[in-house]
Amino acid sequence: MTACALWQEDGERRHRQLLEAISALSGRKRRKLAERSEASGQVSEFNVSCKGAGEKLLLSELLQPIHPKSTLGSVRKELARVKQKAAVELPLSKEEAKRVVREAAYVTSSKEVGKWQQVVLQNRRAEQLVFPLRQDIATVTPLERVTSAWKARTPLEQEIFGLLHKTQQPITDPLLTPEEMASVQAMSLEEARRRRAELQKARAVQSYYEAKARRAKRIKSKKYHRVLKKSRRRQALKEFEQLHKSDPAAALEQLEELEQLRMQERMSLKHQNKGKWARSRAIMAKYDLEARKALQEQLARNKELMQKVQVEPPEEEPCEVPEEDTTALPMPSGANPWMLGKPSGLAPEPEAQEGPRDDTVPGAVESKDEMEEEEEELSEEEALLQDFEQKRQQRTGNPEGHSKDHGADETETGAEQPRDSPVAPDCAEELGDSPVPPDCAEELGDSPVPPDCAEELGDSPVPPDCAEELRDSPVPPVCAEELVSAGLEPPPQAQEELLLSEQLRHVKTMEDMESLAKEELVEEQEKLVALRPGKRARQQEKASVSVTRTGDRHTKKAAAKRKMISLEAVLDGKPQEMDCSSLPVVLEEEEGGMEQRGMITEAFAGDDVVADFRREKRKAEEAVKPQPVNLVLPGWGEWGGTGLKPSAKKVKRFLIKAPPAPPRKDQHLPHVIISEKRNIHAAAHQVSELPFPFERHQQFEQSMRTPLGPTWNTQRAFQKLTAPRVITRAGHIIQPISAEDVPDTAPGSGARLEGEAMPGRKAVPRGKAVPKGKAVPKGKAVPRGKAVPGGKAVPGGKAVPSGRTVPGQKAQPRHRRAR
């Protein structure tokens, strides 16, 4: 049975395979109907088999195509991915959503603002800032534009405008009359410049020419003048002939003029051989060939003059040439004298311009002696001048044509001319006479103050008398001395950071300021006094208590008094005369030296300064010597009372000898007293604590040591050192910074601004010598033993000379340091 069944099954399978193979051959898949092979409860009428009825249906299976290949594969993949994800969260609450938006906005906008970080740091650090950052040139709106927008409204305004209209004044647009416009346009800048250069040259040439003429005038040689005259005559003749050809009418006129001259000369009887010279010549003529010749000439001349019809060539006036040169200036239009760069008094003569330069001007011929002075030769200068003139005439060709339109103007200038023209030569004369260029002379006149004096005045920040005081008064040495410090005692009061000290008191004058300073001094001293015992103990360890006490008492008394004591008074108590090698010493002349010395000794007979000084030094040495400490108690261990002295044994035992003081620094300096005591007067002026931006006291001292003033620095360095931090220009509005203001930014995009924000980076304030920016712990005080900042600023081993010189000992250097 089983074998049969197996066989059957096998047959079935084979049969199916066969069918499949056949169907595959046909190429088309035929839908295969499932065969119902077993009984089932769920029977579909649509011939659907119930195979796998109890199984769970998978979505992916549903999507699975019947065919293995399908486009739905990607969808399936996605489905698988979606299935892995968790459920979508609930939307945020409104509050939270807003907060998120805010945070995001804040982050972006603070980043955007942060791009200014670099610029801000740079500006904070900058040595100098010039505001406004953008230096734009102020544009002046033309008046016409301003007025065009404006209209007359009130009756008064309307009335005024009515009047203006009536007189046809230009109110609105061009505001210039046509003539003015023409004159403005007539000359370009270049042209003006060229013309100016020319004028300058002409003026120079003129001055040379004048000088030359003057020289020539002074020549006494008669022969020279004769030759000159002759040549001049020849020249004039030639010119006249030329004129005759070119302009007969003018020649005729000139002829008449000459005739007049001739007549005059004839009337003068100069050529009648009756003069002194002629007579002497006549005597000489016998022997001297030249004299004879001269006489003959004279005779010929006489004859010439006696002939009626002869025309004598007149002489030209060369002196007029240069003057005219200066005066005969072009007038672009004749309307605008300002464009000429010359006062209108020197307006040109129209006639002079028209004719060629070298003709004889009828009006120019003047008296005879004047003529003699003049020079005829056409020198280089003249040539140059004429050249200029010609050029000018060429140029003015057009304007002249233009100026003819304004006939009235021209006549006016013409009318003015005779009045004005005499002025010019005078001026020229004056100019010529002075050997110095006039402007130079002016300058000389202007500065009566010697330049170095002026410099001094400028240098001192205080008024000159103050400056004087600075130099002469004993104050500076005092300060210097006080600044020198032997040791440092920082005042106990903590440094307040406050910038202002606010008081109920007005301080108005310098005296008040002084008193302010003094007050401070007293305070300081009181503090010092309060702290004294402890400090003393530290300073002078071996000094006895009793000494300190006495010292205490003294200082207290002094403190009480000191309110009255001024610094100067303190100093005056101990006048110590010093001399210094570094200061220039007045050297007496060898001849009068002895006399002078005698006089000085006589004058200062009473005060022997040198001996005084020695005495003082001895006293100072004594004062500083360590004193033995006396601990002897009378009556202790023995009888005491009046008239009883402690026993020698006790004294020996309880009198403690102080150790010998270290050798004095001024031991080998006979002219110096070096005091190593701390000076409280100086302490009041010294900085007791290292100020904020400095890290070490050396830095601070360094910054103090470099002087800023013009006394120690060159002008350039002084300017650089004192350049202000912020420069603003008066009357300029400073706009807030913008991207265009940042110098290195490319136009449009803030290239510089794009630097990333550096949060937390601290700005380092500017200042070269002052290394600001790094905080220094406040309490960090300067070590006690070290030099006082600021106080040490006085050059350590250097001479500190006092003002006076000791007459007796001049060549030897004598120094003194702080008492």
Place this chain on the structure above:
Amino acid sequence: MRVKVLSRNPDDYVRETKLDLQRVPRNYDPVLHPFEVAREYVRALNATKLERVFAKPFLSSLDGHRDGVNCMAKHPKSLSTVLSGACDGEVKIWNLTKRQCIRTIQAHEGFVRGMCARFCGTSFFTVGDDKTVKQWKMESPEYGEEEEPIHTILGKTVYTGIDHHWKEPVFATCGHQVDIWDEQRTSPKCSLTWGFDSISCVKFNPIETYLLGSCASDRNIVLYDMRKSTPLKKVILNMRTNTLCWNPMEAFIFTAANEDYNLYTFDMRFLESPVMVHMDHVSAVLDVDYSPTGKEFVSASFDKSIRIFPVDKGHSREVYHTKRMQHVITVKWTSDNKYILCGSDEMNIRLWKANASEKLGVLAPREKAAMNYNQKLKEKFQFHPQIRRIARHRHLPKSIYCQIKEQRIMREARRRKEMNRRKHSKPGSVPFVPERKKHIVAVVK
């Protein structure tokens, strides 16, 4: 007789041309000029004294208002023009060179709460207690014209402040919320709110012009971004901030004038603690304005004084007061960095020099050089006790002086108490809180 004369080589003193400078022979050998420090010290001392002697900052008083001056505005294009609004609704325009009022407008009923000029200087805006925003022409009306605003916007609530954008025709008002308006419209472009308290001041950032800062009565300072129309961050201080002002040279820095007598300079990127706490006033600080160089600012206080603070210093460098000046409500630093204007309760506007001892007018070059030198000397020797003492000395009215003293005592007592508490409690349980952190309550994101 032999006559000896000085003879010099002309090469040493004759100039080649007259345009050359006069040669002044100098020897800079330091040996010839000893005592450089001492001499400069004396010069510095003198300069300091002279500075105090010449310190006369008060220039003039502009009177004409009939009630306390409540607000002021600078003209953006003209230095000589300044606008002021009073508590009776009157607006006056002043000419500073003539020191005269050139125009008076009855702008509002009740206070003029705020005013600002348009960036081009052709018109200005005022807000008042009558719930209106009005725009006015800067020019005075022509002959026969009525004095009328160009625009009037009627709002629903009272506006307490106004500020104009620096580049665009947009302005912002504050009151119940911060409104941003387009000039052409009668309704705000957007309204920014955060919290429910009234806002007393709103200011545009002059550099990054889309940023706004405001301060509200609930003690906070809020920053806004106009582009995203959203607030950015809020910082809550111990007490109310009255006004704030942005630094015109540093985009992210602003200073807030607080009721607790202090001013706080903030970096808007790090609001957790202020960059600097400026303390010196003895009463509420009512107004603050930056100098156009951004290096200093001036503050007006209820204590009847104004003070000038360097931006990077915690204390003021200058205090101005007069006998007649009452509570100073508003203060402005002019755009040329030279003058300060303050409007106070007693109806006057006062004009001060920003630099008390400055010489006004044109200076000769040598004078200028001397000034610069003196300034540098003062700077160089500023740490020396005598000089510092003189430079710091200021006269104060008794009330302020006493209050300062009192407050110093109080501060000292507080400090001592804290110290004692720290001493007697477990180490670390009483932390050191820096001054900067003390005044910040919270920063709200």
